[in-house]
Structures are given as C-alpha cells and as structure tokens.
C-alpha cells in the first residue's frame with residue numbers, strides 16, 4: 001500500500017498529520033505495536049523537519065507485509081554538513097521555532113535510533129531526501 | 138492508577154479531554170522539548186510541560202500518552218483544547234512548577 005502527503009514549510013498547525021494517518025493505517029493493518037511506535041517517532045521527526053527547515057515537501061509511505069518504507073523529499077535549503085546535523089544537540093532552528101520547544105537537535109538522532117535503515121541525501125540550496133526503512137518482524 | 142485518581146490526589150484542574158480520565162498511568166515525563174518527549178516518553182505516560190500549543194496534543198496522541206499537565210498555571214491554546222477533546226486526552230493544570238509536580242507524581246507512582 002502506498003500513501004502520499006504534501007507538506008508545507010512553516011505550517012506547524014498541520015505538523016504530524018501524515019504521521020497520524022500512517023499510524024492509523026498501520027493499526028488497521030494489525031501491525032505490531034512496537035513497530036508502529038518506531039515508525040511514528042521516525043516519521044514525525046522527518047515530517048517536522050520539513051515543516052521547520054524546508055519550503056515544502058512530499059512524503060511517500062510504502063507499506064508491505066515485510067517492511068515500512070518512508071521517503072521524504074523536500075525543496076529547501078538542504079543540509080551542508082550532514083555529519084554535523086546528525087550530532088545530538090545541533091540545530092539551526094529559528095528562535096521562534098525554539099520557543100515552541102522544537103530545535104533541540106534531537107530529531108535526526110531519534111530517526112537514527114528507530115530506523116533499521118536510514119539514508120539522508122542533501123543538496124545545499126535545493127533540498128533533502130530522507131529514506132527510512134523499518135522491518136516488520 | 139487512572140488520570141482521574143491522579144488529578145484528585147495531586148489537586149489538578151481538568152481543563153479538557155474529560156473523556157480520557159479513566160486512562161491508566163504507568164509513568165511520567167517532564168520536558169519542554171518536543172523531540173525529547175517524542176523520542177523518550179512512552180504510552181501511558183503523563184507529560185509535564187509548560188508548552189501550550191497544538192503540537193503538544195499531536196505528540197500526546199501519536200505517543201498514546203495518558204495526559205498532559207500544564208504547570209505554573211499556563212493555559213492551553215484554543216486549538217490545543219479542541220484536539221484534546223477530539224482525542225480524549227486530558228489536559229490538566231497546576232499552579233506548581235514542574236520540579237514540584239514531578240516530585241509529587243513520582244512519589245505517587247513509586248510509593
């Protein structure tokens with residue numbers, strides 16, 4: 001099953017909608033709760049990163065009996081130094097975003113801990129693609 | 138222990154999401170950083186925070202938290218209340234600060 005979602009940069013009121021839809025679908029499919037929990041954390045963080053850091057993006061969620069595959073592609077500033085961005089605590093979030101409690105620099109590390117496979121590819125001034133695979137069983 | 142019993146024992150005011158007052162509490166997490174909660178809180182936890190915007194309820198719902206407690210008398214935004222009602226996740230309030238409330242909740246859960 002394939003699900004796709006359009007994400008608007010800066011739209012914090014809708015942040016988490018895609019994650020919530022994917023969670024609902026996985027529950028309906030009877031996927032193990034521990035798998036759903038990991039998908040939710042990884043997808044939410046990647047979704048919010050588009051909202052917080054990019055202009056707009058698209059989420060594709062591919063659900064099969066073996067795995068959940070997520071691809072998030074955005075148009076945005078990109079990430080010049082991915083290793084640095086992956087460091088816990090590193091964040092370029094604006095003051096406004098930090099006041100909401102985002103910008104702890106914990107999102108990418110959260111994705112890392114919950115994904116079985118995590119790929120991130122970015123072109124500065126163009127955008128970022130994040131791919132997350134989580135095995136079912 | 139249920140959210141309702143916790144609210145009564147700790148003297149918390151119920152602001153929204155009364156439909157979820159019978160939810161069971163198994164732990165608590167105190168943080169104002171959303172990714173911290175996303176990464177480390179678990180289902181059935183009570184989230185103690187001073188963040189009042191809608192994303193708090195989005196996370197509470199995604200993580201299946203038992204309740205959110207706003208400290209220092211902070212009031213939830215209107216769309217935060219709306220989402221709490223929709224998802225049946227109680228928002229409670231106290232005039233205490235996070236340190237004090239966390240201590241009292243910890244003692245209640247680990248007597």
Ligand SMILES: Nc1ncnc2c1ncn2[C@@H]1O[C@H](COP(=O)(O)OP(=O)(O)OP(=O)(O)O)[C@@H](O)[C@H]1O
Nearest residue numbers: 049053078085091092102103104105106107108172
């Ligand atoms: N999609 C993206 N586009 C551009 N930059 C990004 C993107 N995702 C992450 N980054 C960069 O990587 C940094 C670290 O991301 P991470 O998700 O770990 O933390 P954060 O988003 O700043 O804060 P948190 O996720 O804890 O709320 C960001 O501050 C930003 O500079």
Ligand SMILES: [Mg+2]
Nearest residue numbers: 045049107108
């Ligand atoms: Mg982030």
